[in-house]
Amino acid sequence: MNARPLILALFAAASLAACSAPPEAPMLGYVELEPTRVAAPYAGRLVKLAVTRGGSVAGGGALFALDADVEQPALLEARARREQSAAQAADLATGKRPAELDSLRARVAAAESALRLAEQDLRRQQDLATQGFLSPATLDGLRERVRSNAAQLAQASADLHAAELAGREAQRAAAASAIKVAEAQQAQAAVRLALKTVNAPAAARVEDTYYREGEWVPAGTPVVSLLPAGSTKLRFYIPQARLPEFPAGSRVEVLCDGCRAPVAARITWVASSAEFTPPVIYSKDNRAKLVYMAEARPEGEAHLAPGQPVEVRAGAPK
Template structure:
């Protein structure tokens, strides 16, 4: 009788299936900040790099020119600040007056164009865009006239403190432009943000890389993970942080991974894992980080987890 009962129970307490899964990678897509021609490529597919190693560089001609121009503009403004202590000479006042005349002429022209645009748009003879542009030009020329008027008045009044303050603000702006130019030049060279393996390279030397497009993908060891699928009735046996053993072809013995994510939705077994045992099962996706040897794992590589990690549902209660 006991033998028959044990046989019946064995139908309900079948050994947990081998947990199937595969290796996944969260890739770093490394690309330029701005578009430009690729002039250097320091790595190849499959290379392993350390953090800070050079990856690629773009053409720096324009960035170097912009930095040089910013430096010259700063030197000019600093010279102008030093000259303010000498007082306004007649020649300088004449130059201020000339710029003021130019500003007034520009405002008169934009004012006339604004009136013409309003008339044409009102009669339907011109698109609204023309009026919008005329308004912007008028506002620009008005601001320029205000600026030149202020400079001329200050020159007449000899308000040295105001001029010095304004010039220092201009110098601060020029220094900010130098910082931006230096940053743009530095961005033309990219280094590895983390150590890892170069997986794919999408552009070669001589090709123009669009802004935002990756030149290569990098896979750091800490972004390699094991994904496996647990039958829905057994998922309660797992917990975050739990260390689970797994095996794969060519892997060293004793591989383990810590569970970092347990899915909250049930799904059918993914097609890539279809088998006679799994094809009709509802499973839950579980992710785990390898505790060692992640560099030896490759995304897409199949893995098996020991079914012993699952606590078989207690059946003794059913027999009592």
């Protein structure tokens, strides 16, 4: 019997079976949203809510504002302290005021005049003492008067010199440090005041608002929930046997009910440990098998609703 025709028939049947093999079943998952919940770092009463649920806001646009009943006066006080420190430093750098300097100069001139008169009087009385008309005690008193006037002149001159100089180096350094401290306090007060008004970090759709105007908002509590671009993600489950086909960074095709065309997405994360069959509502059958959770983000605009079931296939849409 010739076996060649039989072998060719078996090979053809195997080839036909391979060509007609069913495609890989799609991986099942669902759509999730990752909102950005915006809060203020300080507590306060909500005085303005600039957005509404379902609306949109541009990047940097106003979201809400809390009362600044404490922060505004604190900023004014810090600004006044900085100005006071600057004025004190300027005063130390310029010495005494002109009126004070004029008064000290007048004291020096008066001391000089008193010393000249005392010296002239002493010379006249010394001539009388030489002729025997003046007692030694009187002459000693005149000499003491000259010494006293000379000391007063020296003191007045020293006071004038000190007044004309700027403040001591240590005082000027302390004044400069005081200015830096006051400037830092003013900057801190300005930041606290600015943080009472919160703006959108990026263009987004407003998912929800949690407070109404007039309500008290604790520190760090979200007031607005935003959905910026890229906040949609797909969560699906990869069978254990197909895990090597879907590393992070690979592209997949996403199908959903109501989608006009397949959506391209890129895998951003794959779980490192396996789990059992995902929830029944996302599974076509209830067989117990190991799967790996993965996440992907749509490329471009994708009108997907949160919770919407999806099917994920390998490769990008054609």
